[in-house]
Amino acid sequence: MEPELQLTVDCTDPPLLVAFWTRALGYVPEPPPGGHATWRAFWAATGVPEEELPEGAGETPESIVDPDGRGPRVWFQQVPEPKTVKNRTHLDLKVGGGRGTPLPERTRRVSAKVQQLTAAGASVLRIMDEPGMDYYGVVLHDPEGNEFCVA
Numbered sequence: 001m002e003p004e005l006q007l008t009v010d011c012t013d014p015p016l017l018v019a020f021w022t023r024a025l026g027y028v029p030e031p032p033p034g035g036h037a038t039w040r041a042f043w044a045a046t047g048v049p050e051e052e053l054p055e056g057a058g059e060t061p062e063s064i065v066d067p068d069g070r071g072p073r074v075w076f077q078q079v080p081e082p083k084t085v086k087n088r089t090h091l092d093l094k095v096g097g098g099r100g101t102p103l104p105e106r107t108r109r110v111s112a113k114v115q116q117l118t119a120a121g122a123s124v125l126r127i128m129d130e131p132g133m134d135y136y137g138v139v140l141h142d143p144e145g146n147e148f149c150v151a
Contacts, residue, residue: 005072007091010083011144014062014076016121020143021074022064023120024093029061030073039063054078083145091148099134106151107136113150114138 011017018029036042040058044050063075095113096106107129118124121143128137128151137151 007072007074009074009076009146010079011076011146012079012082013144014057014078015060016143017076018061018064020117020121021076024117024122024142024148025064025066025071025074027064027071027074028067030063030065031061032058054080087147090146093148093150096136096151103134103136110136110138110150114140117150 009017022028032039032042034042034045036045038059039062040053043053043058057078062078063073065071065073093113096109098106101109114122114124117140122140124138124140125147126139128135128139135151137149139147139149141147
């Protein structure tokens, strides 16, 4: 069997990150399977004990999917503790067009996406535009402080 890739992000507020990352990635909230009204109802139907589910878990979508079916599913797993250290893995949103696109155009595209994401709740951590480098990128935090890059 081929492995299926799912990205899992630990967080304290799944609905907040679902709203942010659907906008960032162009994904959609994943509906509950099998005609269930909520994910919580689906989990109950599959035998997940109530005591294993945090209060409110599954009442709203906690995962997002690529509407075109190309990208991986992203699940925002509720955990009790907030983020405390730097991510060991992060997402790169590649919107600039790569080195085949002139640097001023890449910079414009990246800046436009960064502006959209900061309006949605992200914050800029660092701009990567060293003099003499043919590169422009921005490191941001999502609304819960998880690092990601736009390049």
